[in-house]
Amino acid sequence: MLIIPANSASAAGGYAVANSARFQTASLKRSAGSKTNATKATISMWFKRSELVDCVLMQSYTDDSNRAYIKLLGNTFYFFDRSGGTTRNYWVSTFVLRDVSAFYHLHINIDTGNGTAANRFIVHLNGVNQPVANFTNNATYGSGVTSNWQQASGTNQFTIGANESVNDQYFGGYMSEVVYLDGQVVAYDSFGEFDEDSGIWKPIDGLADLTVGNTGFYLDFEDSSALGADVIGSNDFTAAGLAAIDQTTDTCTNNFCTMNPLDTYNSPTITDGNTVCNAGSSDKSMRSTIGISSGKWYWEVNTTANNSANMGIINGEAVLTDGNSLQSVSTNSVIWEGNGGLLFKNGSSVTTAYSGGTSTYGFALDLDNGTLKLSQNGTFYNSGNAVVTSITADTYLPFFAPNGGGSPTTFKANFGNPAYAISSGNADGNGHGNFEYAVPSGYYSLNTKNLAEYG
Numbered sequence: 001m002l003i004i005p006a007n008s009a010s011a012a013g014g015y016a017v018a019n020s021a022r023f024q025t026a027s028l029k030r031s032a033g034s035k036t037n038a039t040k041a042t043i044s045m046w047f048k049r050s051e052l053v054d055c056v057l058m059q060s061y062t063d064d065s066n067r068a069y070i071k072l073l074g075n076t077f078y079f080f081d082r083s084g085g086t087t088r089n090y091w092v093s094t095f096v097l098r099d100v101s102a103f104y105h106l107h108i109n110i111d112t113g114n115g116t117a118a119n120r121f122i123v124h125l126n127g128v129n130q131p132v133a134n135f136t137n138n139a140t141y142g143s144g145v146t147s148n149w150q151q152a153s154g155t156n157q158f159t160i161g162a163n164e165s166v167n168d169q170y171f172g173g174y175m176s177e178v179v180y181l182d183g184q185v186v187a188y189d190s191f192g193e194f195d196e197d198s199g200i201w202k203p204i205d206g207l208a209d210l211t212v213g214n215t216g217f218y219l220d221f222e223d224s225s226a227l228g229a230d231v232i233g234s235n236d237f238t239a240a241g242l243a244a245i246d247q248t249t250d251t252c253t254n255n256f257c258t259m260n261p262l263d264t265y266n267s268p269t270i271t272d273g274n275t276v277c278n279a280g281s282s283d284k285s286m287r288s289t290i291g292i293s294s295g296k297w298y299w300e301v302n303t304t305a306n307n308s309a310n311m312g313i314i315n316g317e318a319v320l321t322d323g324n325s326l327q328s329v330s331t332n333s334v335i336w337e338g339n340g341g342l343l344f345k346n347g348s349s350v351t352t353a354y355s356g357g358t359s360t361y362g363f364a365l366d367l368d369n370g371t372l373k374l375s376q377n378g379t380f381y382n383s384g385n386a387v388v389t390s391i392t393a394d395t396y397l398p399f400f401a402p403n404g405g406g407s408p409t410t411f412k413a414n415f416g417n418p419a420y421a422i423s424s425g426n427a428d429g430n431g432h433g434n435f436e437y438a439v440p441s442g443y444y445s446l447n448t449k450n451l452a453e454y455g
Contacts, residue, residue, distance in 0.1 A: 014195070015205040017046075017251040019221040020176035022273040022419065024050075026241030027162035027170065028219070028228045032060070033235065036213035037183030038146040043070070043108040044179040044191045046203065046252040049100050050261070050274040051172035057106070058180075060149050061157050061164040068148040070106070071169070072097060079108070079123075081141075083148040088112075089121055091135040097125075100261060100274065101289035103174070103252040105201060107188040110149065112141040124188040127201035149180075160219075160237065174273055176221060176251045177203055182213030203252055208232060221247055248273070250417040250447075254432065257290040257299075257415040257446035259400070265320035268402065272419035277411040279402035283322035286400055288415070290446050291316055293395040295454040296366045298428065298443040300435055301400070302412040302420055304358045309338040309409040310401040313365060313372070315394045323401030332394040334372055335401075336361075338409075343374075345388050354381060363398070364440045367391070378437035398446075416445030 021028075047057065052075060059069035065085040071078040075096035081089040097104060107124040114120045120141040123130040141147075160178065163169035179191070190210075192203050207218055208231060217230040219237070224247040228237030250256040250273070258274035268284035270277050277286060301311055310323030318331040327335050330347040339356035342349055355376065362375035370393070371386035381387050402409035412420050416433025426435045430453075433445030444450040 015203060015253065017176050017203055017220075017253045018249065020046075020048075020174040020248050020251045021219075021221040021227050021242060022174050022246040022248050022250070023161045023171050023242070024246075024272050025170050026239070026246070027164075028160040028237035028239055028242070029164070030158050030228070030235060030237045032062075032157050033215040035182055035215050039110075039112040039144060040183050040185050041108075041110040041147060041149050042179070042181035042184050042186045043110075043149075044106070044177070044188075046103045046105050046176045046178075047171070048103045048174040048250070048252075048255070049097070049172070050174075050258070050270070052098055052100070052261070053172070054169050055171040056159070056161065056163045056169045057171055057175075058178075059159045059162075059164050061159065062148075064165070066148050067165065069163070070108075071163075072171075077106075077123075077125075079121075081110075081148055083146045087139045088145050088147060089137075089141050090139045091121070091123075091137045093130070094134050094136065095125075095130070098262075100173075101258075102255050103176070105192055105203070105252065107191055109185050109187070110141070110147055111185045112147060113144045115143075117141075117143075127188060127192055127194055129188075158215075158237075162240075172271075172273075174248065174250055175219075177207065178217075178219040179207060179210070180212070180216050181210060182216040184211055184213055184216070186210065245419060245421060248417045249432070249434070253449075255448045256417040257288050257398070258417075259286050259413055260289045261286070263287045263320070265322070265401075273417070275413045275415075275417065275419045277400050277402060277413065279404035279408040279410075281408070282404040283324075284402055284404065285310075285320045285323060285326065287314065287316070287320065287397040288399065288413075288446075290415075290451070291395045291397045292365070292367060292446070292451075292455060293393070294367050295451075296364070296368065296443040297446055298362065298364050298435070298439045299398060299416070299446060300360055300362050300414040300418075300437065302360045302414065302418075302436075303338060304407075304410050309403050309411075310335050311338060311361070311411065312336050312363070312399065313396040314399045315396055320399075320401075323403060326401055332392045332396070334388050334391065336374065343387060346392070350388060360436050362435075362437055364443050365396070366443075367393075367396070373440070375437065380440075416447060 077093040341354040364373035370391040
């Protein structure tokens with residue numbers, strides 16, 4: 001089975017994408033228009049998944065006889081196009097897309113009038129052409145047939161992030177640089193390029209200069225009050241379930257740490273782009289998507305920290321279990337019990353008498369010197385000195401272990417891209433991140449641009 005790697009790191013320099021939109025039971029919708037050309041189209045988007053479930057990335061829908069969509073069926077890519085009751089194109093990938101830690105770039109050219117059958121439908125993923133052999137296809141475009149993209153009639157029938165026909169199959173995760181070109185066949189390398197140093201596929205500038213056609217659009221998500229704004233033409237979308245807080249700086253050029261739904265114990269509920277974690281009826285635990293072995297890093301956690309709700313750092317080899325059990329593991333870890341006020345290092349209690357409860361906690365981890373500072377609502381314990389020293393050299397990941405039961409714990413992780421309101425707003429020394437409290441000097445938020453420089 002072929003696994004396509006995502007854009008897992010940020011190349012230094014070059015074009016920077018400012019914003020993405022974070023989707024969770026949300027969508028963007030607009031009415032159909034008069035199409036420029038029903039045989040030619042280009043689709044381009046960057047996305048980072050937070051849920052590995054059936055979901056729709058983009059759809060054009062009138063009825064079951066006239067519909068087109070790009071879906072993720074679990075981990076596979078699925079493209080379907082039907083017009084006038086006839087299936088025009090139907091492809092399912094044999095490769096999988098199950099990376100929840102980084103962005104994918106999907107590029108599609110539709111040109112049914114092309115004299116070469118193989119060039120009527122072309123897919124690139126992260127700059128790599130996906131040939132017919134990478135799909136099972138029951139039908140493919142015939143010469144000059146009509147595509148249903150943007151042919152839909154009615155109100156709000158072009159949808160991003162949900163299945164319009166059943167108002168379900170919501171996409172969970174992040175999208176940036178979403179483009180649809182009506183009547184234009186524009187090659188993949190007009191949207192991205194391989195970085196000459198790292199070899200990573202990355203976006204390029206110039207999308208605002210594209211010709212989008214009558215029904216085309218370019219969504220850059222830079223206006224938090226209008227996340228569906230078309231920045232080239234007038235084909236704006238109406239947001240449903242998206243608010244200003246869903247504009248993030250977690251993008252395809254600066255990928256932020258989140259929690260990892262593939263690295264958990266006892267199946268916690270993780271929502272809002274994998275930043276909000278809830279225990280429910282039983283104790284859970286989970287690690288983050290980014291591990292660190294050097295540098296100085298800061299993150300915050302807003303939590304209803306009931307007794308035995310644990311958080312801190314742990315290495316990637318430790319077997320996750322409930323929080324109380326993790327306190328005693330000898331593997332490299334620093335674990336803080338959020339309400340009991342206990343702090344553990346490598347399975348042994350190192351200090352006590354911290355207050356807890358519902359608060360915003362700050363972690364300032366210095367892996368160059370092996371120390372950890374801990375704050376509550378902006379005030380650092382131990383007069384701002386380290387509360388834990390001599391942390392063993394290893395690769396550590398932030399982790400949470402919320403407790404369940406009658407009053408389940410909720411952790412709202414903030415690695416610089418919070419899904420909850422920040423009243424003040426503080427960035428790190430590189431201008432990255434959005435934190436409630438000041439980032440200690442020399443510490444940085446967990447994202448790929450900072451990792452490239454300090455990790």
